[in-house]
Structures are given as C-alpha cells and as structure tokens.
Amino acid sequence: MSFKRDIMEDITHTYIGIQYELRKHLRRRRFAIAIILAVVLPILFYAVPKIWNTGFAETSESFVSSNLGFVNLLIIISAALFAGDAISGEFEKKTALLTFSTPQRRTSIFAGKYIAALTAIFVIVSLYYIITILEVIQIYGINNVPLDLVKSYLLALLYVCSVLSLTFFFSSIFKSVISSTLISFFTLMMILPIVSMLLTVVKIEPWFIVTYSAGLITDVFVQPIFMGGAGGERGGGFTEYAPDFGTGVWVMVAYAVILFIMSIIIAVRKDVE
Amino acid sequence: MHEIKKPRRNMFVAIVVIALALLGGLQTIPLTNGENGLAQPPPQLQPDVKITSITFSNNNPGEDEEITISATVWNNNTMNITNVTITFSYDITTIENITNLSIGAKENMTINVTWKAVKWNHNISVMVSIDGMPLKDSMMSKEITVNAKPIGDVLSLVIALMIVFIIITGTITIPGIWKYITNKKCK
Amino acid sequence: MSDIAIQTENLRKQYRNGVLALNDLNIKIKKGDCVGYLGPNGAGKTTTIKILTNLIKPTSGQAYINGIDVNKNPKETLRHVGSLVEIPGVYEYLTPHEMLTYFGKVRRMNKKDLDRRIKEVLELVKISDWEHKKIGSFSTGMQRRLLIAQALLHEPEILIMDEPVLGLDPKGMKDVRDIIKQLQSENKTVFLSSHLLHEVSETCAKVVLLDKGKVVSYDTVDNLRNMSKIQKIDVEFLKTLTKEQIAKIKLIELIRDFDIVNGSLRIDFDGKRDTCSQILSKLVSLGLEIVSYHPASVTLEDVYVSVMGEESGVG
Numbered sequence: 055m056s057f058k059r060d061i062m063e064d065i066t067h068t069y070i071g072i073q074y075e076l077r078k079h080l081r082r083r084r085f086a087i088a089i090i091l092a093v094v095l096p097i098l099f100y101a102v103p104k105i106w107n108t109g110f111a112e113t114s115e116s117f118v119s120s121n122l123g124f125v126n127l128l129i130i131i132s133a134a135l136f137a138g139d140a141i142s143g144e145f146e147k148k149t150a151l152l153t154f155s156t157p158q159r160r161t162s163i164f165a166g167k168y169i170a171a172l173t174a175i176f177v178i179v180s181l182y183y184i185i186t187i188l189e190v191i192q193i194y195g196i197n198n199v200p201l202d203l204v205k206s207y208l209l210a211l212l213y214v215c216s217v218l219s220l221t222f223f224f225s226s227i228f229k230s231v232i233s234s235t236l237i238s239f240f241t242l243m244m245i246l247p248i249v250s251m252l253l254t255v256v257k258i259e260p261w262f263i264v265t266y267s268a269g270l271i272t273d274v275f276v277q278p279i280f281m282g283g284a285g286g287e288r289g290g291g292f293t294e295y296a297p298d299f300g301t302g303v304w305v306m307v308a309y310a311v312i313l314f315i316m317s318i319i320i321a322v323r324k325d326v327e
Numbered sequence: 328m329h330e331i332k333k334p335r336r337n338m339f340v341a342i343v344v345i346a347l348a349l350l351g352g353l354q355t356i357p358l359t360n361g362e363n364g365l366a367q368p369p370p371q372l373q374p375d376v377k378i379t380s381i382t383f384s385n386n387n388p389g390e391d392e393e394i395t396i397s398a399t400v401w402n403n404n405t406m407n408i409t410n411v412t413i414t415f416s417y418d419i420t421t422i423e424n425i426t427n428l429s430i431g432a433k434e435n436m437t438i439n440v441t442w443k444a445v446k447w448n449h450n451i452s453v454m455v456s457i458d459g460m461p462l463k464d465s466m467m468s469k470e471i472t473v474n475a476k477p478i479g480d481v482l483s484l485v486i487a488l489m490i491v492f493i494i495i496t497g498t499i500t501i502p503g504i505w506k507y508i509t510n511k512k513c514k
Numbered sequence: 515m516s517d518i519a520i521q522t523e524n525l526r527k528q529y530r531n532g533v534l535a536l537n538d539l540n541i542k543i544k545k546g547d548c549v550g551y552l553g554p555n556g557a558g559k560t561t562t563i564k565i566l567t568n569l570i571k572p573t574s575g576q577a578y579i580n581g582i583d584v585n586k587n588p589k590e591t592l593r594h595v596g597s598l599v600e601i602p603g604v605y606e607y608l609t610p611h612e613m614l615t616y617f618g619k620v621r622r623m624n625k626k627d628l629d630r631r632i633k634e635v636l637e638l639v640k641i642s643d644w645e646h647k648k649i650g651s652f653s654t655g656m657q658r659r660l661l662i663a664q665a666l667l668h669e670p671e672i673l674i675m676d677e678p679v680l681g682l683d684p685k686g687m688k689d690v691r692d693i694i695k696q697l698q699s700e701n702k703t704v705f706l707s708s709h710l711l712h713e714v715s716e717t718c719a720k721v722v723l724l725d726k727g728k729v730v731s732y733d734t735v736d737n738l739r740n741m742s743k744i745q746k747i748d749v750e751f752l753k754t755l756t757k758e759q760i761a762k763i764k765l766i767e768l769i770r771d772f773d774i775v776n777g778s779l780r781i782d783f784d785g786k787r788d789t790c791s792q793i794l795s796k797l798v799s800l801g802l803e804i805v806s807y808h809p810a811s812v813t814l815e816d817v818y819v820s821v822m823g824e825e826s827g828v829g
C-alpha cells in the first residue's frame with residue numbers, strides 16, 4: 055500500500071474511532087452526569103448568595119475566581135468518567151479481541167479515544183465557562199466581563215489535556231477498569247495535592263506537580279499574595295507558593311505530551327491475553 | 328604655708344572636672360563647620376528633625392512602573408544641620424540613601440527618589456540620619472498598593488495547546504511514517 | 515504467487531508466568547483448505563490464533579498470512595482475514611447495524627456494499643429482526659451469531675475461528691456448519707479450532723492435532739482414521755446382555771476392551787482378521803444371539819484420544 059494511502063487510512067480509522075467513542079459517551083449516563091455538574095456548580099455560586107441575600111463579590115474578577123475554583127474538580131471527574139476505562143476497558147471487557155484483530159493500527163484506535171474524550175471534556179468545561187460568563191453579565195454587566203477569562207479558559211483546556219493524559223496512562227497500566235479509574239481520580243484529587251502541600255512545608259516549591267500548576271486557572275484573575283516561589287514566612291512555619299505562569303504552562307504541556315505518548319506505547323505493546 | 332580655704336578648694340575641683348570632661352568630649356566629636364563655621368553638636372542632642380510628609384507621583388501604580396517618592400524633611404533646630412542622610416525603604420528593603428544633605432535651621436527640604444514599583448502592598452518609610460546616626464523618631468511611613476502585572480498571555484497558551492494537539496494528532500501518522508522509512512531502508 | 519494462506523515458522527510463545535504455550539510451531543495451510551485445529555486445554559490453539567490475528571506477539575518465530583508477516587504488517591495481513599477469537603466482549607450500547615457499520619468502515623467498505631452486506635450476514639446468522647436493537651439486550655447465543663456475522667461481513671479470503679459454535683443451540687451449530695461448507699465451496703480458507711470433534715469432522719477435511727505447543731499430527735481426517743491403530747467391532751444382540759453374559763465376555767482374552775452402547779457391544783481388538791473371526795466364534799460359543807457383527811467406523815474422537823494418549827508432540 056502506498057505511503058499516502060496508508061496515512062490517509064490511519065486518519066480515517068482515527069476519525070471513525072472518534073465518532074464511535076463520542077457515541078458511546080453520549081449514550082452512557084456519564085456524559086449526562088458531567089453536563090449536570092457543569093451546569094449545577096456555577097449556578098449554585100449564583101443562586102445561593104442570591105437566595106441568602108448576602109450579595110456577590112465586589113469585583114467581577116473575584117466572583118469569577120471563586121466560581122472557577124471548582125473547574126479543576128469538574129475536569130478531574132470528567133477525565134475519570136471518559137478516559138478511566140478507555141484502554142483498560144478494552145482489555146477487561148475483551149472488546150479488544152474484536153477491535154485489535156482488524157486492519158487498523160492500535161495507535162489510531164487509542165488516539166481516537168483520546169480525542170473523543172478531549173472533545174467531550176472540552177464541551178463540558180466550555181459549558182461551565184459560558185454559564186459563568188452569563189452570570190457575570192447578569193450581576194456586573196457586560197462591560198465588566200474580565201478579559202482574563204480567555205486566559206483562564208485556555209489554561210483550563212491545557213489542564214484538561216494533562217489530566218486526560220495522566221488518566222490514559224493509568225488506564226494503559228492497569229487491566230481493571232475500577233483500578234485505573236479510581237487510581238487516576240485519587241492521584242489527582244488527593245495524592246498530588248498532598249505531595250504539593252508536604253513539599254511546601256519543607257520549603258520546596260512543587261512546580262513540577264500538575265495540580266499545583268492548575269492554580270493558574272484562577273490566579274489569572276486575583277493573584278495570591280505570594281508568587282513565583284519567592285514565598286515569605288508566615289506564622290506556623292508555612293511557606294506559601296503560587297505557580298509561575300511560564301513554568302506552570304510548560305509543566306502541563308509536559309504532562310499532556312509525555313504521559314500520552316507513554317500510554318500509547320504501553321497500550322500498543324500490550325498482549326490481549 | 329598658705330592654706331587654701333575649703334569653699335575655694337571645691338570650686339577649683341569643679342572647674343577642673345568640667346574642663347577635663349569638655350576636653351574628653353571634644354576629642355570624640357568631629358568638629359565640622361556649619362554654614363556659619365560653627366561646629367555641630369552630637370545628633371542625640373538634636374531630635375527635632377522629622378519627615379513631615381511622604382507623597383507618591385502615583386498612589387496606585389502598576390508593577391514595574393517607575394514612580395517618584397517625595398519626602399519632606401523639617402529641621403526644627405535653631406542651627407543648620409549637615410551630613411544628613413535620608414533613607415527611603417519599602418518594607419525592609421532600602422530603595423535609596425540620599426547623603427550629604429544640609430538643611431538650614433527651621434527649614435524644609437523635599438527629597439525625591441525614583442522607585443520601580445514592586446507588586447502588591449508595601450510600607451514606604453523614610454528616615455533621617457545625621458552623621459551616620461539614624462534618628463528613629465524622625466521616621467515616617469506610608470502604605471502603597473501596587474497592582475500586579477497580568478499573568479501570562481493568550482499567545483503562549485495558544486502555542487502550548489497547539490503543541491499538544493500536534494503531538495497527539497502526530498501519533499496517528501507516526502507509525503505509518505516509521506514503517507515507510509524502515510521499508511525504504513530495507514530496500 | 516504462493517498457495518499457502520497461513521504459515522508459521524518456528525513459532526514460539528512464552529508467557530510472562532513462564533508457561534511455554536508454543537514450542538517451535540510449524541504449520542502450513544493451503545489456500546482453499548478447511549483445517550481443524552485440535553488439542554487439549556492449554557495445547558496452544560488460542561495462542562496460535564491470537565498471534566495470527568495480531569492480538570499477541572510471539573516470543574520468536576514468524577507467522578505469515580498470504581506470505582506477509584503478521585507481526586510486521588498486521589494492517590495488510592488482517593485486511594483479508596475474518597476472525598472470531600475466544601469470547602470477545604460486545605459493544606452493548608450499539609445495535610448490530612451500528613457495530614457492523616463500524617467494522618465495515620474500518621475495512622473500507624463503501625456505504626452501498628456495506629448496507630447490503632450487513633443485511634446479508636444478519637440474514638445468514640438469523641438475527642436480521644434484531645438489526646436495530648441494542649446488543650446489550652441479546653442472549654449469549656445471539657451475540658455469538660452477531661460475532662460470526664462480523665467475521666463474515668467483508669467476505670474474507672481467510673476465516674480464522676476459535677470455538678465458533680460456543681454458546682449456540684443445535685440449530686445454530688448446524689447453521690455455522692452450513693456457512694463453513696458454503697465458504698469451502700467458494701474456495702475460502704477456513705482455520706478453526708474447536709473442542710467439538712464431531713463439528714470439526716463434519717466441516718474440515720484436514721486437522722492439525724496440537725499438544726504442548728507442538729504439532730502432533732497434521733493430515734486429512736480420512737488418513738488419520740485409516741492410520742489409526744484403533745480397531746473396533748460393533749456387535750448387536752437380539753436381547754439385552756445380562757450381567758453374567760457381560761462377565762463372560764470380559765474373560766475373552768482377544769478382546770482388549772469393550773463398551774456397551776445402547777445395548778450394542780463395541781469391541782476393541784488388535785485389528786487382525788483372524789482375531790476378528792475368533793472373537794465371533796467365542797461370542798457364539800457363549801450362546802449369545804448375534805444380530806449383526808461388523809467393523810465400527812473410527813471417529814475423529816477415537817483418533818484424537820488415541821493420538822493424544824500416545825504422543826507428547828513431534829514438532
């Protein structure tokens with residue numbers, strides 16, 4: 055087969071994989087759950103102060119910053135839902151016996167799954183931001199919509215890529231869907247944040263931990279007191295850090311790219327026993 | 328023998344003691360010439376020099392913006408003071424020392440320094456020193472809030488996302504390209 | 515152009531737990547042959563099929579389909595192969611039409627051919643009424659039929675199947691048998707592994723007998739039967755044998771072994787004509803009323819048991 059035809063076929067196979075994977079996400083309740091979260095969470099930040107009549111933050115930046123504080127959680131949950139079983143599911147449920155014995159490369163199959171999961175999570179994150187923007191317009195007026203929302207949104211998308219790659223990586227290592235999903239979830243929700251905190255206690259900036267870099271999503275609006283590793287001492291011996299933009303972005307890129315490539319290599323070489 | 332009477336003896340001792348004290352003190356104090364050519368008394372004996380006001384050219388500058396900090400010094404003494412140093416600081420960091428100043432008696436002097444604003448809240452303080460001795464009572468402070476520069480830029484983020492997408496989509500074609508290269512090598 | 519459809523050369527597979535599943539396996543299957551792949555549990559049948567379908571990599575050796583190395587060029591080799599390996603999972607959220615459309619698109623079938631072919635294969639496996647119902651609601655047998663349909667969708671030159679009739683009712687088994695016979699008539703190559711020796715003997719002209727990762731025997735079923743050292747005589751009696759009569763038959767030294775099947779006696783002996791005659795005389799002398807006395811047909815099962823019992827693999 056000619057080189058060009060071979061490449062075109064690989065792209066076609068990936069596209070077919072994306073279509074069917076998106077169909078799977080749409081038909082399973084997981085997409086509905088994620089959509090509900092993406093809608094309910096920001097609405098709560100609007101509805102609760104409104105109902106309790108406590109008023110909103112002084113500036114739209116502060117409002118958006120606190121509202122988007124939960125987008126990290128949404129991204130992690132979505133990654134676990136859509137990618138936790140992307141690779142491990144094929145082996146556990148033995149659907150790999152069907153798909154892998156077809157004339158398509160495994161890289162096409164897995165790339166298709168990744169892109170489909172990415173698309174689904176992008177939709178969910180975008181929905182979250184759209185609702186937030188609508189709330190800002192409603193509370194503060196259209197002229198007070200912070201332009202830094204664009205940066206925050208792009209950072210959130212970059213974080214999606216890195217979280218998804220990490221989840222894919224665990225999915226490629228573990229044969230069990232439950233193991234891969236839970237370990238991904240707990241790594242992102244607990245293990246990495248705990249490691250970050252322990253490092254700050256011993257005065258080491260955890261710049262290489264992706265969940266630390268995720269702080270940039272809200273830092274673009276209201277910057278914390280301490281930035282870029284030049285933390286000062288506070289009472290109790292704790293040194294506070296906040297991620298540097300450049301470092302944080304490159305850490306997320308590194309996680310996204312390196313872990314994705316590793317997961318593909320592991321999955322392609324795995325035997326369907 | 329001529330006996331010195333007691334009251335005259337006591338006065339004599341007092342004069343000698345005072346003279347000796349003056350001699351010892353004069354040796355430790357460098358004599359300077361003021362405007363009128365008069366020697367300067369020790370600073371601790373002249374507490375009446377104060378910073379009376381601090382102003383900023385911009386009360387809410389942005390990070391890295393250069394602003395002028397102006398401090399007004401008031402010499403409440405009846406004599407001129409020389410060898411005056413005005414120290415400008417933000418928090419515990421010195422901005423600049425303005426040295427070798429002379430301020431006339433009962434006169435003001437305004438000193439300006441340029442400061443590249445460091446982000447967030449700071450305490451700008453100005454203090455007077457005379458002959459290297461800081462006058463703590465002369466110090467004055469004023470708070471300033473510096474707005475931090477916006478973090479990051481959209482272009483970097485777009486580039487970062489593009490890198491990720493290119494690599495991910497590249498994995499689709501890399502096996503085919505690799506196969507083509509290895510087949511060519513075999514031939 | 516080579517006439518070999520499937521070939522392995524010194525194929526070896528050792529799993530991580532140390533089990534040597536294939537031990538320098540060498541087989542050649544010609545185009546148009548229908549070959550049964552038989553062996554006890556753990557012989558290496560599924561391992562061979564998985565290597566041929568790119569599901570696992572061999573430790574050493576090569577596997578070829580139409581002369582192309584499966585390991586190096588899986589995309590090209592699997593283009594002409596329809597396969598059904600073990601008990602694959604199905605996509606429960608899809609309908610048969612959607613699932614078959616996926617596999618058809620992957621195999622670059624155009625829409626018109628694909629739609630026609632989907633209807634044909636679903637008709638062939640008798641689940642056309644369920645074309646647009648979710649697979650999750652299917653029984654095991656129906657899922658199996660769908661998987662067979664998937665293997666046949668693109669009209670492959672080579673069909674590789676591992677236990678194709680597993681989970682099927684007798685009607686389903688017959689349908690699969692008919693499908694395989696039809697494929698044979700179209701000169702397609704069929705390579706199937708099964709524990710149901712009767713099914714294999716009904717459909718396959720040749721069998722490979724595998725044990726401990728090595729080929730024990732590879733020949734036509736007829737040759738295997740003829741070469742088999744098993745010789746049996748079927749004897750039918752007028753009346754059911756009593757215990758005393760059975761005890762007396764046991765004492766006949768010329769009889770190696772015997773089985774009573776539906777009132778008839780199946781005798782194992784040394785295969786000599788003299789012995790056959792003498793056994794008849796002995797039975798008659800016992801006062802047994804014999805209705806028929808003739809050599810029994812050797813089944814594939816008999817061959818299998820006989821061969822597997824003797825050999826441990828001849829590479």
